Amino acid sequence: MNATPTGSDKPNLMARLDWASGPLGAAQTWPQSLRTAVDMVLHCPLPMALLWGPQLVHVYNDAFARLAGDKHPRAFAQPTHTAWPELRSVTEPIYQRVLQGQTHRCRDQLWRLPFAGRLCDVWLDLTYGPVHDESGHVAGILVTAIETSERRRMALEFERRSEASLKAQQESEERLQLALAAAEALGTWDWDISEDRFIADEHFALLHGVEPRLSRQLPISAYLEGVHPEDRAMVTRSIKHCITHGTEYAEEYRLLHADGELRWVFVRGRCYKDRHGRPKRFLGAALDLTERKRTEEALRNLNETLEERVIARTRQLAEANHRLQNEMIERERAEEALRHAQKMEAVGQLTGGIAHDFNNMLTGILGSLELMQRYIADGRIDEIGRFTEAAVSSANRAASLTHRLLAFSRRQSLDRKPLDANALVRSLEDLLSRTTGDHIALRLQLADELWPVSTDASQLENALLNLVINARDAMPDGGELSVETANIYLDGNDLSNLEPVKAGDYVMIAVRDNGSGMTPSVLAKAFDPFFTTKPIGQGTGLGLSMIYGFAQQSGGHLSLDSVPGQGTRVQLYLPRLHVTPAEEPVSPTAVDAPPAIAGETVLLVEDEPAVRMLVLDLLENLGYTALQAQDAKGALAQLESEQRVDLLVTDVGLPGMNGRQLAEIARQHRPGLKVLFMTGYAQKAAERQGFLEHGMDMIAKPFTLDQLANKIRAMINHDA
Incomplete structure (x- = not known):
């Protein structure tokens, strides 16, 4: 492209681009299938891109541009492998399957894309679908993208936090065991049971809502008043059981302060007895679990909320996918309706052209036969010669039209034989010179050591004659016409054809003139059947379409370049035949019909x-x-x-x-x-x-x- 696009406004961006110098050519020459696909992409709210033609030229909308990151706007209207060379090894197999008519879907695919000068991980759901042209062949790929990075991050965060929660709980329990074992308690008590004197340190007192200065003056019941009412009976029973049976005291309970603050505490202690077995002292320590409990609760709430958010986001994505599927279905219906309309238009044009020409020919045949019958009935047999000639002429024209239709539909019978194209062109030189006339200079530019081909010699002669006649008609005031041959290698991307180009060796036969040339609109329809710029009666409009069909049926291709006022160049490519050089073409000679031998x-x-x-x-x-x-x-x-x-x-x-x-x-x-x-x-x-x-x-x-x-x-x- 000569122009470098900027901004994200696609309609303006398209208007600024020099399409004529790019792989898609001038926008005015685009087929209707390409126009429809581009319009649908640009107006779609979802991220969507179109890859079109042999080079898979990249056209996308604003939503897709945001995913392209630093690649935009340089990637716009460029061949996809030129814009994204780092992704070729991944995308090329996908493109090949889609170009064969398959649909491909990728879910939660990780792509590393450039944003603000650095590579970032982006997760995408991608759908690749084929786009067909007017002839029903796959000409492009429609790519629909849905970013799933947030869904992916939420899922990973959910897993991470779940693991962290379990780990934190395990670590808390381990720290508790170590703290108790090392007597690093937040609070301790020493209860002299015989004197009923309860001594607590400042930490224990504060935990239970008791003033530290009063901690040595209050009985144990004062501390029990700070226990949550729902846990108080349990704590009392546990203390009595420990004193009575001498077992270890270990309990976790809640404390409710006068100001309404709720705290959690874990206590552990043991009752010691005198030599008579009577309970004497009850010692213990307490840990404040409040922050741990709050953290666990917050983490639990977070996990529950996260799970709900993941579910909600998943539901939203499912709904978006459902809407997208409906849009894809509607798009496919619209494409099918468009293809049907285009086919019906082509059929109407084809049948109308056939009917027009055949009606003219049948009129000549039927009219001549009717007059012959009348003249014979009147005994004027000697005068019917001109009518027989008119009937035969019209019949031959009808036969020629039928052969052209078969060539256009690629159903003609090809009598393929090894052939030297240079020798065939030389054998036609006199005929071509007479056809062009004295006002046009004919030049033959034939390559040395031209490769042989395998084709139908008569069909190739007919194709060359048609091309020369077209060139002659484009130069009514005279000019120069050249017929060229060359050995060419095509890699599959050299020609912008509707038909796929198989890479390999080809013999190129070109006919070039410096006549009036074609406008872009005429050039876009040049291969259409019954399309002609000549006046009615001076051309059927099947010439180029017949040559196109002959080229495709021969395994070759036809390309056309033209500039108004400068001339036209038509290039016919035929596959190289890897055998010994072909025999010289032999022109058939007319002989009388031979009789039978007796008994045959x-x-x-x-x-x-x-x-x-x-x-x-x-x-x-x-x-x-x-x-x-x-x-x-x-x-x-x-x-x-x-x-x-x-x-x-x-x-x-x-x-x-x-x-x-x-x-x-x-x-x-x-x-x-x-x-x-x-x-x-x-x-x-x-x-x-x-x-x-x-x-x-x-x-x-x-x-x-x-x-x-x-x-x-x-x-x-x-x-x-």
Whole structure:
């Protein structure tokens, strides 16, 4: 970023940032999914952050900024691993799981975060959830944080104080034993029983609320008056028992002074007898336990209060978590509603574009056929040539549109073969020069020792031709157009694509012009189907979306850079093929449909009557023995017979058992049977290498009869 954000006002902060120079690009070009996610984060009262794109760019709200400490505001709008490199080893595995569509939760996690120049321990509950873009792929991560440091400290304090209370009580008892043993009593008494004279020291007198100057003049009953009324009977019985039986006197009781003060005392003594066994003297000492009792009571109250506070705080956190879960549910519902609305808008745009173009083409086909029927009925057969040409032209345009739709949806059948991209570009140089015209200078900048690739040569030719036409149209007054190739290594973060980029070696083919360029709003929609800036009738808007689909289906990528008034650069990346250099591309040559050799038999399986009729007519005209079936069941009856069959020609999308399953069963009865698949759409056939076995081939609908005838001849002639 060129601008350094300051402050905590996120809307103003976002407005000040130079987004165009950052990894997310200009805010005006953001997809709706990113706009919605950022808006939700900024207006959420809870700490929340959004990590978006391949670099996981960090956008967060004010509540989260307070948790970021000294990292804010430098971390805002930066890649998360750049802003928080010290956390990468912990967070990266979490991010990888969430980017695969999982949700991850952490409870009471300890994080060391910088505050006021020093690292502080912060405890957090964290939830990581995936955020999907318009195509349904995970494009970002939503992080919700709840600080639990106070709850954690309260729990630790509760444990510490509980341990301290037990320890303090144990230490108090030990100190009491030591004090008594060492005669370090707070007060002592000496009761001469025979004279009934009770002598107490100053400490004992003060404990029992007696004036020290009177301590040698009062009987024991005066001291007993200071004992709490509820404890007095117990103390009296204990003293009598000690005197009568000569046992040790040990008691703990309360003292209630005249001013209302309550004190605790622990006493210990023994009665001594004369030689006749009569009680003579009763000696003892007393300890003041008041402060100890008060401390224990305060600690007990503190523990009880602390426990209540912990329970209350836990309840508050549970309620907050419940509210957060409800908010997350509402957010997920809103996201789902947004995705549904975006899908419906895309479907509406797609179907509207298809309907518009196909209606034009069907009008050309149906109108031409209707006029042909009228002219034939009027005997004007010689005049129908222009109508047949118009019908064929419209049909070919419809076929081209279908292939582009399949490329866009990544369902076209790719005939992948090793290929030298430089050789293919050179073979197209004359065609490209004628396409661009004399007012545009064509430059080829081809890298030395270019790596081979594995792709469909015809689809790559079509992609390059589309890019060159787009570049030509962007330079109506002339300019320079270059086609470049290069060996490139991508580490997964080089491209800001919606699709994930697999790190590795790629061959880059770029088409660059210095024409009108694209505005940010146009650039954001460049890959959308049926989006075009050309006038109606001059473009379907499927060119770039078709190339994008072809690149993705080939395991590669497509990137687009454009500046208004300066031009556009489109870069197609295809994975490197780690084998020997590819063969030179061979342009197909047109030949007449070859006839059959006597006795050669072809079994045709096709459920569409019109297609079945046309292919049967072709086979019979070429001299083949033609067998037919409209489904797999009818075909199997003939394949299990003794009837000669040199080639099985079957549609892939048959009702019931499909054509691929039919071929499997047919080869069980006839090992090595050659099979030619006809397909208009087949998801399993999109990758030929995984669909075709030895002795199998494929032809895509719509095809010309000459193409089919040549394919049949080539397969029958080919040695198994």
